[in-house]
Amino acid sequence: MNYDFSFYMPVNILGGKNALQNNKNIFLNLGKKCLIVTGASSAKKSGALDDLIDVFNEMNIEFAIFDKITENPLTSTCCDGGKVARDFQADFVVGIGGGSPLDASKAVCVYATNAHIINDGIYTENVENSPLPLVVIGTTSGTGSEVSGVSVLTRENGRKQSISGKNYYAKYAIADAKYTYSVPFRTTVSTVLDALAHAIESMFSKRADFLTQQFALISIKMIYPILEKLNNTKELPTEQERDTLYFASLYAGFALNKGGTGFPHGMGYALTEDYNVPHGIACAVFIPQFLTEAEKANPSLFNDVLNAMNSDKNSAEKLIYDLCDLQLSIPDERINEYVARWETLKNFKNSPTEFNNKDAGCLVKNLFK
Numbered sequence: 001m002n003y004d005f006s007f008y009m010p011v012n013i014l015g016g017k018n019a020l021q022n023n024k025n026i027f028l029n030l031g032k033k034c035l036i037v038t039g040a041s042s043a044k045k046s047g048a049l050d051d052l053i054d055v056f057n058e059m060n061i062e063f064a065i066f067d068k069i070t071e072n073p074l075t076s077t078c079c080d081g082g083k084v085a086r087d088f089q090a091d092f093v094v095g096i097g098g099g100s101p102l103d104a105s106k107a108v109c110v111y112a113t114n115a116h117i118i119n120d121g122i123y124t125e126n127v128e129n130s131p132l133p134l135v136v137i138g139t140t141s142g143t144g145s146e147v148s149g150v151s152v153l154t155r156e157n158g159r160k161q162s163i164s165g166k167n168y169y170a171k172y173a174i175a176d177a178k179y180t181y182s183v184p185f186r187t188t189v190s191t192v193l194d195a196l197a198h199a200i201e202s203m204f205s206k207r208a209d210f211l212t213q214q215f216a217l218i219s220i221k222m223i224y225p226i227l228e229k230l231n232n233t234k235e236l237p238t239e240q241e242r243d244t245l246y247f248a249s250l251y252a253g254f255a256l257n258k259g260g261t262g263f264p265h266g267m268g269y270a271l272t273e274d275y276n277v278p279h280g281i282a283c284a285v286f287i288p289q290f291l292t293e294a295e296k297a298n299p300s301l302f303n304d305v306l307n308a309m310n311s312d313k314n315s316a317e318k319l320i321y322d323l324c325d326l327q328l329s330i331p332d333e334r335i336n337e338y339v340a341r342w343e344t345l346k347n348f349k350n351s352p353t354e355f356n357n358k359d360a361g362c363l364v365k366n367l368f369k
């Protein structure tokens with residue numbers, strides 16, 4: 001067996017029930033002033049914001065809240081957050097939320113200490129000063145952003161683009177699944193499909209190795225039966241299932257952080273930008289085709305995926321399409337635009353076969369006539 005691997009994970013992950021309260025001493029070394037970066041509601045609804053404020057009050061840490069992060073956060077919003085952090089003289093940042101606030105909080109830390117970087121400049125300018133230290137608290141089971149050095153932002157032209165590297169890792173991640181308990185059904189489905197897509201896409205990445213594939217398989221094994229149940233019952237997961245889903249999303253995050261994503265993620269961005277399709281659904285709808293390509297390229301690894309699902313290919317495809325439940329009609333002109341835009345999409349190169357932008361155009365046409 002070839003078990004070559006290398007694993008780099010600079011995030012100190014502190015998990016378990018009441019992980020925030022139990023690990024509050026981490027804040028002793030981070031400073032006395034914190035900017036909390038979050039969206040309009042999930043930080044409050046999840047209970048994470050109240051818990052954090054209790055800890056800050058106990059420890060005499062002064063804080064300000066920047067709660068302007070929307071879905072698919074704009075570089076300009078994150079740049080504004082950086083300015084707020086500078087004006088407040090924050091020593092560190094805490095990001096609370098699902099993928100959007102967590103990715104945004106990573107960028108806020110970079111903008112805060114690099115006033116020369118404005119908006120889309122984050123993609124091109126040098127990061128001259130170390131970003132502010134970041135603590136992230138996840139509130140959805142999907143993104144894996146807690147454990148990745150990746151931030152996906154939306155450019156001023158409305159296109160999503162990721163940025164990654166050592167400046168985009170949190171210092172600490174608080175992993176307490178109780179903060180996911182209040183996520184509604186449809187968001188739960190979408191975020192868990194995102195985690196499943198991370199696990200499956202990263203499995204077949206050119207950068208995957210033995211260890212990341214094991215992480216991905218563990219994640220698929222944890223997620224799949226719960227997705228089947230969600231689809232059958234249309235009921236919210238139990239707290240125990242929520243715990244499983246949250247930790248599965250972290251395993252998928254470990255795999256994603258090394259392997260990166262394939263064409264489902266690259267193509268999915270367009271559905272989110274133009275049709276407001278939630279990220280997880282927008283990517284997962286292309287997973288059945290990805291599995292077809294994966295089977296051609298690496299039948300043995302593909303069988304490992306089916307074994308982890310304890311399912312067959314047809315049932316897996318049907319389950320994913322049922323959960324996506326996406327009724328879209330995309331006109332030919334727009335599909336032609338996508339084909340042109342995807343000419344340079346790197347995700348195709350990180351996929352298992354020669355599937356390319358033209359094939360992708362045909363797939364979109366078939367799915368969304």
Ligand SMILES: [Fe+2]
Binds near residue numbers: 198265
């Ligand atoms: Fe994703």
